[in-house]
Amino acid sequence: MCGIVGCILNNKKAAPVLLGCVKRLEYRGYDSVGIATPTHKIQIKKDQGKIVDVDKNLKLADLPGTMGIAHVRWATHGLPTKENAHPHTDCENKIAVVHNGIIENYKTLKEQLEDEGHVFKSETDTEVIPHLIEKYMDAGEDLENATRHALTDLKGSYAIAVMSKNEPDKIIGARKESPLIVGKNENEYFVASDVPAILEYTNKIIYLNDYEMAILGENGVLIKDIDGNLIEREIEVIEWTPDMAEKGGYDHFMIKEIHEQPEAVKNTLLEASEIKKVVQKLPGFSRICFVACGTSYHASLTGKYLFESRLGIPTDVVLASEFGYSSRTLNEETLVILITQSGETADTLKALRIANKKAKTLAIVNVLGSTATRESDYVIYTRAGPEIGVAATKTYVSQLTCIYLLLIYLSGRHELLDILQKIPDHMVSALEKENKIRDIAKKYKNTPDFFFIGRGFSYPTAMEGALKLKEITYIHGEGYPAGELKHGPLALLDEGVPVVAVAPPGKSHDKTFGNVEEVKARGAQVIALGSRSDEILKSEAHEMIEFEDEIDEMFSPIPYIIPLQLLAYHISVEKGIDPDKPKNLAKCVTVE
Ligand code: AGP
Numbered sequence: 001m002c003g004i005v006g007c008i009l010n011n012k013k014a015a016p017v018l019l020g021c022v023k024r025l026e027y028r029g030y031d032s033v034g035i036a037t038p039t040h041k042i043q044i045k046k047d048q049g050k051i052v053d054v055d056k057n058l059k060l061a062d063l064p065g066t067m068g069i070a071h072v073r074w075a076t077h078g079l080p081t082k083e084n085a086h087p088h089t090d091c092e093n094k095i096a097v098v099h100n101g102i103i104e105n106y107k108t109l110k111e112q113l114e115d116e117g118h119v120f121k122s123e124t125d126t127e128v129i130p131h132l133i134e135k136y137m138d139a140g141e142d143l144e145n146a147t148r149h150a151l152t153d154l155k156g157s158y159a160i161a162v163m164s165k166n167e168p169d170k171i172i173g174a175r176k177e178s179p180l181i182v183g184k185n186e187n188e189y190f191v192a193s194d195v196p197a198i199l200e201y202t203n204k205i206i207y208l209n210d211y212e213m214a215i216l217g218e219n220g221v222l223i224k225d226i227d228g229n230l231i232e233r234e235i236e237v238i239e240w241t242p243d244m245a246e247k248g249g250y251d252h253f254m255i256k257e258i259h260e261q262p263e264a265v266k267n268t269l270l271e272a273s274e275i276k277k278v279v280q281k282l283p284g285f286s287r288i289c290f291v292a293c294g295t296s297y298h299a300s301l302t303g304k305y306l307f308e309s310r311l312g313i314p315t316d317v318v319l320a321s322e323f324g325y326s327s328r329t330l331n332e333e334t335l336v337i338l339i340t341q342s343g344e345t346a347d348t349l350k351a352l353r354i355a356n357k358k359a360k361t362l363a364i365v366n367v368l369g370s371t372a373t374r375e376s377d378y379v380i381y382t383r384a385g386p387e388i389g390v391a392a393t394k395t396y397v398s399q400l401t402c403i404y405l406l407l408i409y410l411s412g413r414h415e416l417l418d419i420l421q422k423i424p425d426h427m428v429s430a431l432e433k434e435n436k437i438r439d440i441a442k443k444y445k446n447t448p449d450f451f452f453i454g455r456g457f458s459y460p461t462a463m464e465g466a467l468k469l470k471e472i473t474y475i476h477g478e479g480y481p482a483g484e485l486k487h488g489p490l491a492l493l494d495e496g497v498p499v500v501a502v503a504p505p506g507k508s509h510d511k512t513f514g515n516v517e518e519v520k521a522r523g524a525q526v527i528a529l530g531s532r533s534d535e536i537l538k539s540e541a542h543e544m545i546e547f548e549d550e551i552d553e554m555f556s557p558i559p560y561i562i563p564l565q566l567l568a569y570h571i572s573v574e575k576g577i578d579p580d581k582p583k584n585l586a587k588c589v590t591v592e
Contacts, residue, residue, distance in 0.1 A: 002086070002100040003193050004180075006069040006161035006171045007201075008216050010187040015063035018070040021190075021197045023051055025072050031080035035060050036087040036096040037068035038168040044096065046071075046085040067171065069161045071098035077106070078123030088127040090134030091119050095143075095164045097133070099126040100193050101157035101178035102591055109153060129160060143167045144215055147174065148226060151213075157346075157590065161191050170217035175208045178590055179344050179370060182206040182214045182221055184235060189216040195238055195367075196386050203238045207369035236369065240386055254389035254472070254579045258565050259431060262424035264384040264394040265558065268401040269421065271383055275402065278378050279409035283360055285335040288315040291323050291351045292339040293589070295392035295467060299399035300339050301460035302557045306407050310554075313410075321592070323351035330358040337406075338363045341387060341395040342588040343370025350592060352376060364402050366395045380406070389580045390587050391472050393565050396464065397427070397558050404555075423558050426551055430562035433545055434570075437563050440527060440543050441570030444498050450475055451489070451519070453482035454502035455512050457553045458560070461502045465564030472572040472579040482508075482515035495523035500567075502560055503530040503537055506553030516540050527567075529560050 003025025007014050018035050033054050034046025043065075045058040051072065054060065071086035078084035087096040103109070106125035109132065114120065118131045132153055136146035143164045151158075157177035163170065173180050173191035183190035183202040190198045191214060195205060208214055211226040223231045250256035288307055290300030300317045307315040318326060320338075330336065336355040340348045343365040352375055355361050363376035366384050373379045382398035401420070408416050444450070450469055452462035459481045466479030480489055482501070493499070499519045503512040513536065520526055520540060528541035531549045538544045545563045547556075572579040 003072040003197065004069070004098040004100050004159060004161050005192040005197050006067075006098070006163070006173065006190065006216070008067040008169070008171060008189045010066070012066060013061075013064070014066050014068040016061040017201065018068050019051075019055065019061050020200065021192065022070045022072050024200075025192070025194055025197045032073040032082075032085035033060070033071065034085045034087050034098075035063055035068055035070040036163070037063045037065035038096070038163055038165045039065045040165070042089060042093050042096050042163075042165050044087055044089070046087065047082045048080045048085055067163070067169070069096060069098045069163055069171065077102070077125040083122045084124050086126060088122060088124060088130050090130040092134065094166055095130045095133050095137070095162065097126060097130045097160055097162050099129060100159045100590070101176070103128060103154050103158065104156035105154065125156075129154070129158075129162075133162065133164075137164070137166070143170055144172055144213075145228075147172045148213065148228060151176070151226065159193050170215065173208065173214040173216070175212065176210045177346075177349070177371070180208045180214075181369070182208065182216070182223070184221055189221055191216065195240065196388070199238065199240060203240070204235045205238050205369070206233050206235055209374060210371075238368070251573070252389065252569075252578070252580045254391055254393060255569055257387055257389050257394045258562065258569060260385070261394045261397050261562065262427040262431070264398045265401050265424050265427065267383045267385070268398040269405070271381060271402070272405055272417070275380055275405045276409045278362070278380055279406065282335065282362070282378065285360065286313070286333045287335070288313050289330065289334055289336045289359070290315065290317045290339065291320050291336060291348065291355065293320045293345055293347050295396050295464060296339040296341060296348075296399060298460045298464040298467065299396055299403060300337070301463065302400055302457060303337070303403040305457050305460070306403060306554070310407055310413070311411050318351075320345065320347035320351040324354055330355060332359060334359040336361045338372060338376065339399050340364070340372050341366045341382070341392055341399070343367045343372035344588050344590055346590050346592045348372065349375070364399055366398065388587070390582055390585050391468055391565075391568070391579065396561065400558050419555055423555060426548055426559040427562060429548060430559045433563055434566055436545070437566040438570045441567055441574055444525075445571045445574040447496070447498055448476060449492065449497055450477040451485075451493070451497065451499040451524070452477060452479045452502070452564070453485060453499060453512070453515055453519075455482045455508035456506070457557055458502035458504060458508060458512065461557050461560050461564070462500070464561055465500060465502070465567070468565055468568035469571070471585055472568050472577060472582050473575060474577065474583070475571065482512045485515060485518065490518070490522070493519055493522045493524050497524050498527055499524040500527045500564065501529065501541070502556075503528055503534070504547065504551060504553045504556035504560060505531045505534070505549065506556075508553055513537060513540075529563060
């Protein structure tokens, strides 16, 4: 949820570099920011607020020293205040810690430490960490051992970066169930919760596993396990350029990422041979169970329609947060497919760990080296590139592409590849509708409610359209199977309520058209998505977004989602909301 970074530089001031790094991480947490650097004492500048505002007031980059740690916070324990902002320190201000995760037993630890005389300055769970390290350093341990000792006291999840004025040439990083990476350049070392944070400075990355520590300092980078044993770990060279993680001329990351979608799908298609290899390695299974959250859940739902209708394999879709309540139906005949952009979503990881005990697991993931990729039996990468906007867009279409590729290799229907290869062109055509969609956004930006309806393959598209609208415009949006409207929600339809009908040609079309007539008869404003030659739909709809006739319902989920993403984006901009940072949401949800 929060973003952390630390660096040791060679004859260069650390604070401006750390500031640049946390700016890249801002999408992960936006209520507070802080930087600490050690010289003869630990100096900290931190406050609640957006980085740009805090920097204006405190001049964060002015901190002296060639090493330091920094943090951007998304509050979980304690309100967003200056006191609760990281870095946190011990009683004597000799140790500073930044942390991402949740320390579940912090209350007990805090009570014990207070009984021993430690004085706390914040309401955070994190603050127990510097006090524990202080306790063990006071007992004679060095920073590395005291940190290791402190970690054994913690229950919960953490990625941390620690430094001390007593050893002002060292940063200790450690992780358990929260991501942490190490970056290396010649004589310059970094730790960070996320690759884009440090990509401007290095693309040579070491991924830490749970219960591992990184010791950055005069000996370079040492990776050790929690018992202090040295670990050999390969350095991976990340091909993302810093530019890929920047806005690239667009107003927001989200719109940049919406426009990157044809490219993202092409990149995913380049994974076809890898996906084929994974399919060849899979054990026999008679049942599939998709597990995911949010947008990834909607991709999974599309997977269910595809696999059941085109493969004939019984396929369940379970929300990861609900998985623990239904997992007993799993067995060795089940393939559990987890879809997660970040590979770090706490609900999905928990489900993965349950599934691993009973079935084979396959993760479809965007973030290389993330926890899901390391804990699943099989992995497929979506290769959509870094996605910064909180609202998932390009990773969704890449997830869908992976599902189509899986279907193709599982079914042996290689002729479908030709259709899939043409999808990026259809996506480009859909993006060309942006001006029209901007006009529709202006027209409906003040409406309090929206409905999105579709049947079969278009039902997940409707759900995803509604989720996009909700998360970045704060407008109430309901995604519904079109046929379900008459069983209740129709009562909510008043004069003028916009209903977005996803109605590509195919088996579901005529019935969905019937629902369009049904809502129109009740005064709804119909925004229809359908085929160019669908004259009858065009005649009923108040607005019509047209697609090439050859896109039938089976492949519609990829191109047809684009107008819905654009609609949400432009309404958000019209309303003056920052679509990249919707309130109450974060890119990666690392708490259950
Ligand atoms: C998507 O727009 C959302 N921000 C959210 O629903 C997201 O898809 C969900 O939290 C799952 O994330 P994951 O794919 O990284 O696991």
